[in-house]
Amino acid sequence: MNIEELLEEIQDTNLTYLLLAQRLLKEDYAAAQFRLKLTDDMAKLLMSLSTRQLSRLARTNQFLFRLCFDNADQVQKIVGEKRDSAMMQTHASLLMSRAAAAHA
Amino acid sequence: MENSEKSLVARMHQVQLAVNLIELGARLQVLETETDLSRGRLLRLYKEVRGISPPKGMLPFSTDWFLTWGPNIHSSLFYGIYQTLTQEQGCKRIDAFVKAYRLYLEQVMLDDSEPVLGLNRAWTLLRFFESGLLELAECTSCHGRFVMHAHTPCKDYVCGICRPPSRAGKTSKARSKLHETSGQDNVVVDMQHAQPVTDVDAPAAEPVELARKRVAGGRH
Numbered sequence: 001m002n003i004e005e006l007l008e009e010i011q012d013t014n015l016t017y018l019l020l021a022q023r024l025l026k027e028d029y030a031a032a033q034f035r036l037k038l039t040d041d042m043a044k045l046l047m048s049l050s051t052r053q054l055s056r057l058a059r060t061n062q063f064l065f066r067l068c069f070d071n072a073d074q075v076q077k078i079v080g081e082k083r084d085s086a087m088m089q090t091h092a093s094l095l096m097s098r099a100a101a102a103h104a
Numbered sequence: 105m106e107n108s109e110k111s112l113v114a115r116m117h118q119v120q121l122a123v124n125l126i127e128l129g130a131r132l133q134v135l136e137t138e139t140d141l142s143r144g145r146l147l148r149l150y151k152e153v154r155g156i157s158p159p160k161g162m163l164p165f166s167t168d169w170f171l172t173w174g175p176n177i178h179s180s181l182f183y184g185i186y187q188t189l190t191q192e193q194g195c196k197r198i199d200a201f202v203k204a205y206r207l208y209l210e211q212v213m214l215d216d217s218e219p220v221l222g223l224n225r226a227w228t229l230l231r232f233f234e235s236g237l238l239e240l241a242e243c244t245s246c247h248g249r250f251v252m253h254a255h256t257p258c259k260d261y262v263c264g265i266c267r268p269p270s271r272a273g274k275t276s277k278a279r280s281k282l283h284e285t286s287g288q289d290n291v292v293v294d295m296q297h298a299q300p301v302t303d304v305d306a307p308a309a310e311p312v313e314l315a316r317k318r319v320a321g322g323r324h
Contacts, residue, residue: 030195031203034188077246077266086215090181091265093211095248097184 007061014058017065021046022054034097037068068096115141122146124202126153128209129223133163138198138227163224167237170229170251173264178221179229180250180263182208183240186230201230 024032025047033043049057057064069075074095081088118139125135126149135146150158170179186204189195195203205226212219221229229251232238241252243263250263 028203030189030193030199031207033193034185034203034207040193071247074246081265086217087177087265089215090177090211090217091246091248094177094181094184095246097181097188098247098249 010061010063011058014060014064015055018046018049018054018058019051022049119149121198121202122149123153125223126150128202128205130227131163131224132158134224134227164228167232167253169225170232170238171253173269174220175225176251176264178208178212178219179225180240180248181211182221182226183229183233183251184249187240201227 021032021036021038024035025043029043029047033040036043038046078088078092078095081091118141122135122139122141125138132143132146132150135141135150136143139146141149147158169175182204185207186200189200189204190197205223208221208226209219229238236254239252239254239256240249241256241258241261242249243261243266244259245262245266248263248265250261252258252261
């Protein structure tokens with residue numbers, strides 16, 4: 001895969017993310033803010049942007065969003081769990097709900 | 105007179121809140137505490153929404169349940185969400201409670217497991233935190249925060265996921281049954297087996313169908 005294609009994918013992903021974020025925020029603001037881990041200011045701003053503005057934001061060679069886990073050990077703990085996968089997902093969700101707090 | 109005038113919109117919100125809570129499985133005690141609707145109105149609402157009379161009996165009143173293995177993990181997930189909504193996002197208490205409970209249910213549905221924490225239990229949990237009986241302790245291994253008795257020394261605390269008790273999750277028949285029949289549409293089977301887990305919180309097992317719909321459908 002050449003770099004042009006990859007760059008295009010990054011921009012597509014960025015735009016998809018922004019559009020979904022907007023939809024989520026319009027549907028249920030507080031729940032979306034939680035899912036997206038956005039501050040109030042950022043959530044309100046994103047919601048107010050036009051599609052044109054969103055695609056301008058998306059047009060970059062970097063990802064607009066980043067992993068919400070800062071700690072690789074944490075992720076290792078989650079994926080390394082030998083028990084049922086349901087518990088792994090619950091654990092991930094529990095740790096991420098905290099990640100939200102850390103970033104907000 | 106004045107009261108009924110000014111409160112038309114407020115009353116509507118109260119009714120909406122009560123309906124939301126009833127749909128999620130709330131008992132009458134919860135509704136009476138969290139709304140200012142009369143008992144009579146709540147009874148009527150309950151019957152209209154659920155088609156049956158509300159179950160009688162006391163709400164669970166022991167903090168110990170929240171410390172047992174499975175319930176502790178579920179309670180911690182729920183309360184973590186609730187805390188983020190209230191402390192980081194400034195959501196109001198009861199709105200945050202309903203939203204956090206829906207977000208919790210969502211995750212449990214995704215995991216194909218049972219909603220071990222019924223709504224009434226979740227509400228009791230909230231009250232225990234508010235009265236200082238329970239606290240969150242940070243796991244020294246995964247840094248997640250877990251429900252604990254207040255004033256427990258927790259310097260070396262390791263959570264039930266990082267260090268599960270040897271028989272954790274193996275005793276319940278529900279689990280093995282769940283694995284045997286793990287398919288797409290065994291909701292009914294699951295629910296029957298979920299009953300013993302949620303004994304005191306009986307309605308919790310029941311409204312899951314409803315809850316699923318609520319989670320999938322509109323929310324306010």
